[in-house]
Amino acid sequence: MENTRARILTAAAQLFEQQGYRSVSMRAIAARLGISVGNLTYHFPHKQDIATALAEQELTAIILPEEATLPALDGYLRRMLLSLVDHARMFDDPLLFEDLPGCQQENADRITRLQQNLERLLSQLRQQGRFRQELRGQTLQDVITLIMFSHVGWQQKVSVSRQPAGAAVEDMMRIQWLLLRPYLTEEGRTELAQLTTA
Template sequence: MKTKEKILNAALQLYNEQGIRSVTTRHIAASIGLSGGNLHYHFKHTEDIIRALFNELASAYDDLMLNAQQASINLATIDALAAISFQLVNKYRFIFINFVEIANWIPEIKASYGQLIQKREQQFVSFFDALAQHGIFRDDIPTSNKLGLVKQFFIISDFWLSHNELTRQYRGEDALNDYKKTINLLLWPYIKRFE
């Protein structure tokens, strides 16, 4: 594994365990036996590390959306996509727990997030259209409602973890099941009912 990857893996683990304000670049370097100078050769500032981790997360969601467009169109696919989304939320949990603070602290992340939303709106609307063409989604849903549904998806995936931490504090399978149930309840009004 390359040094840069080791730094990012160590940072991810430490941020997830201790939070972004408790972990310094010295902590990250020490956790993998690097000198501070060696770490700063790869990442000049803490913001650079967080930006790189955010970019990893965005790339993983890009892959998820690409797979969604290529997968079989059925309810099992939606369930599988929700499970993968949950894994990403859990893997990069520090970003989701601290997202507003991170976005205000690092303006490039805030700008990138705005661009991601526009891209995801198109991807999700195309996916919803495919679900309607396959008889899974109702075909009478206006585009404005589809865009509203995308917004709701973002609210859930971006802030479910914070809500969970403040309320139920589910872990493991319980957390996964609650996340998927929340997604399924969001989709329920749009699913075509078969008599």
């Protein structure tokens, strides 16, 4: 049964990426798998349940690093961006989850978890002396909010531009570090320089 659920999620993700979430029907997902719609709805009663499962699956892939380092922060931010690129057609509609009854709170909770993980990572790096003490309280919250909001606009830009995904991610990483750089200590700047030349 788990195998069937996994197959459904894989097929649905592929269809969503090819055609966009709104264009894919439950019948199309079932046809892709060669199963009946009844079998599909046994596992996922509604298409929104598939969207929710895919979003949750993607969130679990964005793992908070065990050790707080600048390379770990770089990797965490990069993974967030890659998630948006990998699922561009699924998440290119910022109102998607607003249109799915019952999903708004779940999506808000997922975003909150990403923000909390980012806050935890930045706070640990500040305590280690990589970031200045000013990166706390409301300033920390504002920086995190700016990063999260920038991801939404960036993802929409990437979905309509012809820029290769890898180049788009590198551009956004540069911009994110441009935002964070003024808060780095001397030690943090040295570590960042080593990271960017590696």
